[in-house]
Amino acid sequence: EVRLLESGGTLVQPGGSLRLSCAASGFAFSTYAMSWVRQAPGKGLEWVSATSGSGAKTFYADSVKGRFTISRDNSKNTLYVQMNSLRVEDTAVYYCAKDLAYGFDSWGQGTLVTVSS
């Protein structure tokens, strides 16, 4: 059974930094691309970032490019996103998802990031 478990969400001040983690199990982690998707309170889904199975390729939404960095440790079956220069509008539930060419077939339950003073 595929399991994705996000962690690291918390309250952080504007301008601050945070690293989220996503622990994966139940599949060959290193062979799959992974993505982060966020959902602001009461709003729709917004894709944030993706990385290839090896981590060599990374992609970012315009809204986070230059501030967020996606990475993975395939030896630990863990996906990360380092979030810097956080803004109030980054407040959201952050999901990690197993990223196939045909969509995201598995999602975690999400971790809440609140950016507020």
Place this chain on the structure above:
Amino acid sequence: SYVLTQSPSVSVAPGQTARITCGGYNIGSKSVHWYQQRPGQAPVLVVHDNSDRPSGIPERFSGSNSGNTATLTITRVEAGDEADYYCQLWDGGSDHWVFGGGTKLTVL
């Protein structure tokens, strides 16, 4: 970057057919995927590559894609189908995944 447009809401009576649309320029040339998100839960992939269903998704869920509109069709709608539905595609021009704004399906 590529924009996907969904109607904010659709209402349908139990047992009827719901059609949820997703508009985009020449979307018929792309592969569209659909997600169901029930309140308080993570999204679930219900249709991929325009019309294919993952295992475990009822046959009541189907998809089509042509011209400038992709459509998710849910037949014999049940109360449990009440959820938000999102379309998605990969925009190769920008190397971005793109989501539509979502449609709230209300079962009357």
